[in-house]
Amino acid sequence: MMAVASDSAKWVIDDIVSSLHYAEEVLSLVGIVCIGKVTLTAVWNLTSSFRVHVWSKLVPRNLKEEYGKWAVVTGATDGIGKGYVAALAKNGINIVLISRTHDKLVRVAREIREQYRIQTEIIQADFARGRPIYEDIGRHLVGKDIGILVNNVGVAGSNPCFFEEVSEDDIWALVNVNVASVPAMTKIVLPGMLARKKGAIINISSSAGVVPLPLFQLYSATKASITPWSTGCIKEVVLGGRYKTLIRPPCPTSSSTAGCAGEQDDLHVIPQNTQHFRLILDDDRDKVTVKPGVELVASEPGSLIPLVYH
Structure with missing residues (x-):
């Protein structure tokens, strides 16, 4: 009985660890997406700011x-x-x-x-x-x-x-x-x-x-x-x-x-x-x-x- 209980506990722990690894992979992917979005937004804002505040002054518009x-x-x-x-x-x-x-x-x-x-x-x-x-x-x-x-x-x-x-x-x-x-x-x-x-x-x-x-x-x-x-x-x-x-x-x-x-x-x-x-x-x-x-x-x-x- 002790051996069965030990095996069951080990199986549960292994299952939890496996689930945590899966969750880690999902959260890593979410983090990459968020970082990518923040980076792209920052680049877009800097580019737009340059165009508005610098480029627009250098290139006249009629x-x-x-x-x-x-x-x-x-x-x-x-x-x-x-x-x-x-x-x-x-x-x-x-x-x-x-x-x-x-x-x-x-x-x-x-x-x-x-x-x-x-x-x-x-x-x-x-x-x-x-x-x-x-x-x-x-x-x-x-x-x-x-x-x-x-x-x-x-x-x-x-x-x-x-x-x-x-x-x-x-x-x-x-x-x-x-x-x-x-x-x-x-x-x-x-x-x-x-x-x-x-x-x-x-x-x-x-x-x-x-x-x-x-x-x-x-x-x-x-x-x-x-x-x-x-x-x-x-x-x-x-x-x-x-x-x-x-x-x-x-x-x-x-x-x-x-x-x-x-x-x-x-x-x-x-x-x-x-x-x-x-x-x-x-x-x-x-x-x-x-x-x-x-x-x-x-x-x-x-x-x-x-x-x-x-």
Whole structure:
């Protein structure tokens, strides 16, 4: 009996050791795969970073030829919008500036023309009014070779407050500006881009659309709506050589969001946003950190729409 028990115990131990050897081989294979993935990801990220930060500076691109002669920027006179205007103009692209304040439009358009020697046109439009403004905007854009649209316009509301204190005017202003303006402007320019088989649309949303902000709950909700709409368009629109992108910068600094982030000098805003624009056009990784608080997400080659966050 003792011999049988000893043989049984030995058999069990041998079986366990054999199983452990098998498990060791499986875990070794898993480790090799994981290390390979980490290595390939690191090489890919380094290669992409080199291409974005070094190679893109060494090899100039003709954005006017690649995308089109004109760009349209909404909310073009302050903050992120003004930064995009400067970045696009620096690349020789003519600009249609859209904003609600005529004096600012005239001033910024004059500055851009004088500095970069490009053509500008201005359209005064208050996006808070909603649907009635788009017929006039469409008439101004007819016949233009629009290669880039920056859907930047946005408002945060009058002041930080509890929702029961939000006015009806603010509710409809935020919905009209932050939500409706994006598909409405895209509807105007997208047919021409599809016909020419080239173009880029950049939708500015907000990190507040990902992490809800108490006292800015309506702003968070309206900015969050841009993500599923933009992602849906990504799946629909696939054209060779174009990009689609989602970007999440932190709270923007412009007159529309002064209550959220405070005022900031445009001289500080423009270079940082010029960097945003260059990365959007030059990067095709799934995700890249642009700077603290800013991500380039879901960027893919072979499609039309860069989609953004402000």
